[in-house]
Amino acid sequence: MQKLEIDPKAKGLIFDLDGTLADTMPVHFVAYQKILKKYGIDYSAKMFLALAGVPVVETIVKINEVYGASLNPEEVGNEKEAEYERMMDKIKPIDPVIDLVKQYHGKLPIAVGTGGYTRLSWKTLEIIGLKDYIEILVSANDVQNPKPHPETFLRCAEQMGVKPEDCQVFEDGEPGMKAARAAGMMATLVTDYYDVFKA
Incomplete structure (x- = not known):
């Protein structure tokens, strides 16, 4: 190596x-998946990796575009960050x-x-x-x-x-x-x- x-x-x-x-990244990915599933979105690893490093609000905006959704970026972003914080010990x-x-x-x-x-x-x-x-x-x-x-x-x-x-x-x-x-x-x-x- x-x-x-x-x-x-x-x-x-x-x-x-x-x-x-x-x-x-695995923790962020699981947090996104959990929250987006509630809104009927099956968030892919490929999409997640394409947006690596992009802040959560901008990520939700992009998810709206790609999946044709109308999520509130601030609200869903806050939900995702709260879910992530619960899992930070991983x-x-x-x-x-x-x-x-x-x-x-x-x-x-x-x-x-x-x-x-x-x-x-x-x-x-x-x-x-x-x-x-x-x-x-x-x-x-x-x-x-x-x-x-x-x-x-x-x-x-x-x-x-x-x-x-x-x-x-x-x-x-x-x-x-x-x-x-x-x-x-x-x-x-x-x-x-x-x-x-x-x-």
């Missing part, structure tokens, strides 16, 4: 959270990526850029033992334009005081990879190194 590595040119590191640092750390954070903590600026919401993101970091290693967290609450727009990662770079082209982003989803490339950053797809989502 090839080792996940920091690019020698990187002066700042940005990590996605769900599916990159924390193996939350979250597992993704050790190869967490090891990088610990190895470079104090050596390079590090930020987390996530499509999740602030409170649950900090709770996730606590569960996986990284709360004390992360000072900068940019969440869906902090941006106007979520991934695949580059705003999340550009804000991370700004807060770290590092130029975008000197940042290396670690991601597990295509929307996040697009966001990193649009920001002019080095982008590393962690799923090239191991399978984080088994659906």
Whole structure:
């Protein structure tokens, strides 16, 4: 197995959270499935993976488009997040990526850029033992334009005081990879190194 590595040119590191640092994706998927089933929607793993990294409200909007539904994005989004929070004890750390954070903590600026919401993101970091290693967290609450727009990662770079082209982003989803490339950053797809989502 090839080792996940920091690019020698990187002066700042940005990590996605769900599916990159924390193996939350199966938990998110089950939460979505449970809630959407109530509304007669059979949510597929393929669709879920295509929207990896997209905040919950925008995901419900997309589900409405694809499935021809008329769900209230805020209400159903809140239901899904509540279901997810009930299941958070099932979250597992993704050790190869967490090891990088610990190895470079104090050596390079590090930020987390996530499509999740602030409170649950900090709770996730606590569960996986990284709360004390992360000072900068940019969440869906902090941006106007979520991934695949580059705003999340550009804000991370700004807060770290590092130029975008000197940042290396670690991601597990295509929307996040697009966001990193649009920001002019080095982008590393962690799923090239191991399978984080088994659906």
